[in-house]
Amino acid sequence: MRHDTSDQVSHLVLTPGAFDRGDAVLHPSLGIAASRSSKDFRRTVLELGLASEADSSVCRWLFGAATSRAQLLPDGWRAIHVALIHCAVGMSRCAALALVSSVVGIAAGLSSLIAIAAGGLLFSAAILVHELGHVLAYRALAPADSPGIMVTCGIRCHLVRKTLTPKADLAVALAGPVAPAIAGAFLIPFAAWVPLVLWAWAALALSHAVCAALPFGDGETIRDSWHRARGGRRG
């Protein structure tokens, strides 16, 4: 069944390398496509990073829904800092809210508000580290010119990438959930000065590690890669 998709692609800007073939939007170098016959065509286009929402006005930033934005990553290690900036901009509203809350908390002497604001910043930072783990592993294990698209929608971020060998896919999928734990090791020398931050980060790192065991997202990719690496089928 074909659905009317004319209004579903309005106000979208195609990602470099993606093109509209009429019946589908494709990104040939990544081998991904969103078919117009799909009921969730617009959502699929945005989730796959084939396009970005064009409306990024200050008004929407302040009061509207989060804007879905896709960034084609450059070749080589420059992808790391491009992904970092792209994800950080996507999280800017959450970070701004946390900063304003902490300033109000300090001015009003509300320690609970300061703690909530600090928790929000740490939560955002852990997501940032998680995604950078994926990008770092992808650049380390795939050819330097392997295409990748970083997609952000507010605090949600994910990497769209090519499928690699099973072992490389397993490593790239695992790199995200374990990255916050690895980054946490660098906080240990400061444990005496900021024990609460260390404990909060440890809790966040644990929650990301648990993602590897979930039946969707990274957990699903890890299980698929594991079964492919063993030459078997998913059970």
Ligand SMILES: [Zn+2]
């Ligand atoms: Zn992940």
